[in-house]
């Protein structure tokens with residue numbers, strides 16, 4: 001396998017157009033490749049400046065999870081700190097987590113930041129929303145958001161005993177809009193309320209109707225943290 005290391009967006013697009021498979025830290029794909037065979041070529045974005053940026057509302061797709069520090073909002077930082085083990089976080093990337101993993105611990109945090117993604121396309125760089133990132137797993141160059149006022153994130157063992165931990169993320173933006181995202185098993189529910197913490201019970205009647213009682217208790221806790229209620 002030839003590992004290609006472009007140093008610009010245009011070189012990266014060239015590699016992709018020539019059939020190179022995107023790779024982050026290979027924490028997931030290595031075992032698959034060993035089992036099914038290695039691709040002829042792979043491309044890592046680790047030398048592309050746009051994919052390694054951290055801070056000022058940007059987190060590059062090639063940034064390693066252990067590099068996600070206080071240059072990003074607490075909600076995203078806490079999410080990255082909770083992924084797997086220290087050795088996974090030292091190798092796995094933001095892009096691999098958001099586009100390539102089934103757990104995607106960073107996703108609820110990205111949702112409450114109302115984040116969007118810059119992705120590589122055949123024509124250049126496109127901005128897409130998280131729904132498209134989830135559905136199509138395009139090549140993630142960077143995640144972008146506007147700074148929230150406050151955010152909170154909790155990852156706890158599934159109270160029903162399942163293998164996938166429950167995650168609740170909440171954030172309030174500068175306009176007072178509260179956003180909440182809940183992952184139970186592999187399902188992610190999300191909702192927003194214009195009137196901050198007051199709107200959370202209404203969310204349980206609507207966008208978050210599928211969230212369990214234990215999940216709702218966790219939501220109330222995290223919302224109280226971000227609204228100070």
Ligand SMILES: Cc1cc2nc3c(=O)[nH]c(=O)nc-3n(C[C@H](O)[C@H](O)[C@H](O)COP(=O)(O)OP(=O)(O)OC[C@H]3O[C@@H](n4cnc5c(N)ncnc54)[C@H](O)[C@@H]3O)c2cc1C
Pocket residue numbers: 021022023024025026027028029030045061062082083084085088091092093094095096097098099100101103104105106137138139140141
């Ligand atoms: C022991 C262990 C524990 C784990 N625990 C958790 C956990 O608690 N929570 C959690 O969320 N995850 C967990 N994971 C998954 C972990 O997040 C992934 O291993 C990681 O996100 C994959 O990242 P990577 O950079 O190594 O991706 P790779 O293995 O390199 O790639 C994985 C997939 O992502 C694609 N990809 C890579 N980069 C990009 C990009 N920039 N844009 C688009 N696609 C891309 C690849 O083509 C491939 O299909 C765990 C993994 C391990 C091994």
